Amino acid sequence: MxxxxxxxxxxxxxxxxxxxxxxxxxxxxxxxxxxxxxxxxxxxxxxxxxxxxxxxxxxxRKSMNIREKVDNLIKDETMDPLEKMYSLVDTYIEGILQRKRFHRILLCEQIINQNPHIIGMMEKMKTRNSECMNDLIRLGQKKGMFRKNIDIPMLTNTLVGTVSHTLLTMDFYKNYHHLESMKEEEFERLLKKKLSVHIKNIYKAILTHEL
Amino acid sequence: MxxxxxxxxxxxxxxxxxxxxxxxxxxxxxxxxxxxxxxxxxxxxxxxxxxxxxxxxxxxRKSMNIREKVDNLIKDETMDPLEKMYSLVDTYIEGILQRKRFHRILLCEQIINQNPHIIGMMEKMKTRNSECMNDLIRLGQKKGMFRKNIDIPMLTNTLVGTVSHTLLTMDFYKNYHHLESMKEEEFERLLKKKLSVHIKNIYKAILTHEL
DNA sequence: TATAATTAAACAAACGTTTAATTAGTTTTG
DNA sequence: CAAAACTAATTAAACGTTTGTTTAATTATA
The missing domain is CATH 1.10.10.60 (Homeodomain-like)
Structure with a gap:
């Protein structure tokens, strides 16, 4: 340490x-x-x-690690697989919006960074995120609650991408919908709620519905 | 000119x-x-x-304009609203992947650019995209084929965000799934197809299903 | 009195842009 | 048609800043 x-x-x-x-x-x-x-x-x-x-x-200092959280979710016997996925979605949204500035840096550096040490950390993060999503979805499939044919990487991209792009365009969103007078804190709560509802809807549909 | x-x-x-x-x-x-x-x-x-x-x-030279495409879609009487939306989704995916390098620049510049002229162009693009998505969804709602309570901005974020994040992490994806031997062209076709199927599933579910 | 923290100054290298000179290409003119 | 005049393209060098880092001196803390 x-x-x-x-x-x-x-x-x-x-x-x-x-x-x-x-x-x-x-x-x-x-x-x-x-x-x-x-x-x-x-x-x-x-x-x-x-x-x-x-x-x-x-x-x-700012990289997010959801591994422990996911391990606890997997163990938890009081929630069904969909509830666990909902919890992960909310954890992820919360984590990104709590690290707004760092996540903006991360978005840029994913494209332009050439520093091997930082590239390594980003790779590790992506690998971990992929594995977490895999584990949680496989669990739901084993329990017979999730569909079998799920494109897990794409579903992960939708979670990360939707949150990232919302973060990227939140100033535009605020102006476009004339919410300039809204307090920053309140506006963020609004976005969080909208993201949460929207992504959970998507996840429920993709994971459990017949398509 | x-x-x-x-x-x-x-x-x-x-x-x-x-x-x-x-x-x-x-x-x-x-x-x-x-x-x-x-x-x-x-x-x-x-x-x-x-x-x-x-x-x-x-x-x-590289900014994408989907306004004309969407106007033609709206006029078209041979497609139903969902088919029109599918067409827009594919147009968007195609447009981004055809402009991979520019779109990576765009992702960075959305965060760090301070040049008023470029900021203006990006704002215009966002406004146009928002309006296009609005027009197409409102049309489907008027025809009674789409649900009423749709969070259009969030659904737009899911389209743009998922495609962007796929673009951002495609090298990682290739390595992670051991597709290094796959030809670049073939790999891109694969991604395009996966994006297309995945996002259309989401759009169909969100636009037409009971949730 | 020793170690750590802090400073202003200096360092060479890299930056975007400009200059002034030269070459290439086109147009005008006798 | 060829020479001259003119415009455009291209170059190497130089410009003044700004860059990240280091130095050597000074101040603060233990």
Whole structure:
């Protein structure tokens, strides 16, 4: 386990995350970060070694791991498979919207990042997500509650893609539907609810209905 | 109408698109582009005015417009509303996969771009997509074939998001399912087919089924 | 008094763009 | 038709900034 970070280090990480999510990694200079954080530029190299490693630290700290959650769901005997899937959907939505800034960074870096360490972390995340979805759906199929012919990767893409694209276009959505006056917190609750209902509908239909 | 571009200009645009889609706008230097295109660096400013305007030109040329297609679909009296929606879904999938590199750029720029001209083009695209989806679904509702309570923005997000996320993770998918030996062309056909079937299933369920 | 934190300054490299000179291509003119 | 004049294309070099990182000196903490 790494030693805890000082408040200045956390401040730098947080500021960097904010700026990366707005202007991208290459569009943000270490001077931008340091100035916004009110900390001397040299401290970034001093604390993290380099701008690259600062980014890696953000990934280490903000990457989502749903494995444990899914393991508990699988064990749970009070919920049926569809309820378990609903719970995963909500966990995922909640997790992404709680990490809005990081997830925006992730979306960009999936395309442009060349850092092997970060690529490795992203691959791991995708593999884990795929396996979790597999495990939960196989369970429902074994219990006879889910259909047999399910394209699990595509269904996963629909969950991740729908949430990601909602995150990506939420400002547009707000303006387009004239919700500028709505408080940020309330607007986010609205989106979460809409995502939750919508994706659960899809999952129920694809997993259990005759098509 | 703008005058046609010379072959060198087209060569620069194409090379720039390729590099932007791999390393991002800020991660690609004009020297990178010029070298990869085998053209002198100064020609970029000479032809396009600036790196920014080169990007704008890419957007002008590669942005997708489905408005005309949807207008024709609405007029068409040989298809029922669901068939029309199926046609739109396939058009969209085809359009994105035909513009893979540009769409990857678009995904990044939605997050990090600050250029008002490009922001304007992206807003326009989103507005048009929203309206097209609206028109087509309202038509189906008027004809009594689609359910009344449909969250159209979310359903749009599912189409765009699923296709985008499939595009974003297609390399991972290929490795994860050990399809490395499959030819690029064949692999793409496979993805297109899977996307088409999957999203049409979702649309049919959400638009026409009782939930 | 030793170790850690912080600073302003300096570093070389890379950035987008401009310049001024040269080459290529076209048009005008005797 | 050929020479001259003119415009467009192309080049290498230079421009002034900005980049990430390092240095060496200073301040704070233990």
């Amino acid at each position: 790494k030693p805890d970070l000082s408040s200045k280090q956390l401040q730098l990480l947080d500021t960097a995350e904010l700026l990366f999510s707005k202007k991208g990694f290459d569009g943000t200079s270490v001077r931008d970060i340091a100035e916004a954080a009110g900390i001397n530029t040299a401290m970034i190299s001093y604390y993290f070694g380099s701008k690259e490693k600062l980014m890696e630290e953000i990934f280490e | 703008k005058p046609d571009l010379s072959s060198k200009q087209l060569q620069l645009l194409d090379t720039a698109e390729l590099l932007f889609s791999k390393k991002g706008f800020d991660g690609t230097s004009v020297r990178d582009i010029a070298e990869a295109a085998g053209i002198n660096t100064a020609m970029i400013s000479y032809y396009f005015g600036s790196k920014e305007k080169l990007m704008e030109e890419i957007f002008e």
